[in-house]
Amino acid sequence: MKRFDVIVIGGGVLGCFMARNLCRWDLSTALLEAREDVCTGISKANTAVVYPGYDHKPGTLKAELTVRANRAFGMLCEELDVPFSRCGSLMVACGEQGAAILRKKLRNGLESGVPDLRLLEREELLALEPELTEAVTLGLYSPTAGTVNPWALGIAAMENAVANGAVFCPNSPVIGIREEQAGYAVQTEGETFFCRAIVNCAGLQSVSVQELLAPSPVQLRITAGDYLVLDPLTAHMPKHIVQYEPEQGKGLTAVPTVEGNLLLGPSEREGSDYGTDRRGLDFVRKMTRRVLPKVDLNDTIRTFAALRPNPERPNGSSIRSFVIDHPAEGFWSFLGVKTPGLTCADQLGSYVALQVAETLNARENPHFQPIRRGIPKLHGLDFAARQQRIAENPEFGQVVCFCEDVTLGEIRAAIRAGAVTVDGVKHRVGAAMGRCQGSRCRLKIEALLREEGVYGH
């Protein structure tokens, strides 16, 4: 029987930050994740944008948290040693309908305190971002927008939580919750955990997890979206995040990622699994040709689909705000957090951790250590620095992933940091993410996982 003050259910980026923020208080915390690793669901497939905060109605929690999160994002990523590119975003329109939306977003942004926003006319826009279509008429420039790798962020938050005493329990799907004296019993397939409080961060499963204990005020409508990822060597890579606001219907987001790829998407459609859809991908291609006409879509190296939970009231009307339900004493549920969930994960975690701490009369943890260091990359080091690393460990001299220049030493470090699958290695050190998509290194990574005694999934 295991006892904790707080159990976090779900190890997406939100659950990881929930656990990390609970560690700021003198609360013992466990995170139960159904799968073998963190960030395997909504957080794995994502647009990777750190939004500036002009998309939401001023005064709402979403607007407030997004603006605050964006301002703090650089420092957060420094604490956690996660690459963050504040590349800025250009929301562009090619006609009056789109321009009207841009002006409205500008007003929202100014009212919410988004810094440095300005509208750019066509010529200035094309000078700033020459890859854009000549058909653009107006752009909303937001220099504070940025991009981060969602799983890199989630993994970093979880590692930092564990370093501060949180316990990570993979392969632990929750199948039952019941009230106990002064708390809850949380049942997984293997064991029962006792706790004083629960925070449900189960993403697509958040409603069904809540319903293990209490009725849910919302239901989730799951939608899917498709994305393309292009080779970093592709020509005509935009320097900014480009968001296309068409005259009608859905547009496109194009992101020059921290890894150097171009991410294009998403479409929006019905769908309940992570399979891609032809019409969805064709939509993304069509939109790309329209707004970034010089991009060569033959440089695509990967396609993927994302799932989103859309919270709705019982009458079917959609809910725009974050739904944070508190159906029972000591029980909080994030029900269907979607965009800008990645941007706000730390803020949301901090916000609910404070409520948990107040309820449980917890004091601040004076020993909380916010600094986490990731696995240092060999790629990008200068000759002397790289030589030094190889002298310390010859495995840093042996390149395993040729496309992304990832060495044996880094892959072994990823496995020792918690990777139990090839995806886990990919997400920690970027191996097998390149233009050959692991066709030359996957077998070596699998062999190394076996050698380290963790491979079995």
Add this chain to the structure above:
Amino acid sequence: MDIDLLIIGAGAAGLSAALGAWEAGCRSILIADRRSRPGGILEQCIHPGFGADLTGPEYAAALFSQLQNTNAELRMETEVLSVSENREAVLSSGAGLERVRFSHLILASGCRERPLGALNITGTRPEGVYTAGQAQEMMNLHDQDPGERILILGSGDLGMIVARRCVLRGKRVIAVVEKTEKYTGLARNYHGCIEAYEIPLWTRTTVTELHGTPGLEGVTVRSLDTNAERFVACDTLLLATGLIPEQTLVSGLGAPAWLHLAGNCNHVHDLVDSAAQEARTVGFEIIKRT
């Protein structure tokens, strides 16, 4: 170190280029290769049909034994990290980094395979999808089976040879799927691999969608004549959909006079003899000209 000729890749092309350069009088040759043994992709091609009906490893061994008569230096398990405009390459191995200054560079880095993400195939991204070369490596170098019920997309030489190899390992090859009207590899591979082992060849057909998670459960195949689609159950899909000359290392360098391409990284050759011959000539000519 300073050398006359740096060769990147110790496969059929790289070894042959070294022999050609030696023959022309070059006495300062360094060959760097990321693998642990010379021979490149030949190492995993254990079937006969190379040169005078040798297996891949035998063909590589024959080239390598000729190289023993030269003073060319071979660095295995060595990755070339970069090649710069001032004719300097940085090599990485467990022993450390090394700067190599050269007069000429021959890139003999072969091909990479077109991965799933580059194909217009939708659906899930399950376990059980490999490139044909990857499956060949699994079977021939690691004694692993890619799966039990296998569909192969693409009827080039690699697709057909791997189809036969799967059958020889006791696996069921449901079909080789080919979008054109006829197999695209050599006739001798069609007769020796597909006909001789009675493997179905579905022409004017392609794979459009994958099903299953976490493991592959089947694929949708489409007839390109009727557009009719149907589900085919399988646990493994091998992609033999094309080879891409591997020129990443020199992309962005333009075409300086000191840079030469040889073998499959120059263009894809049907026969190893032709890649080797081309590379030998490249090596010879560079040295003769200077």
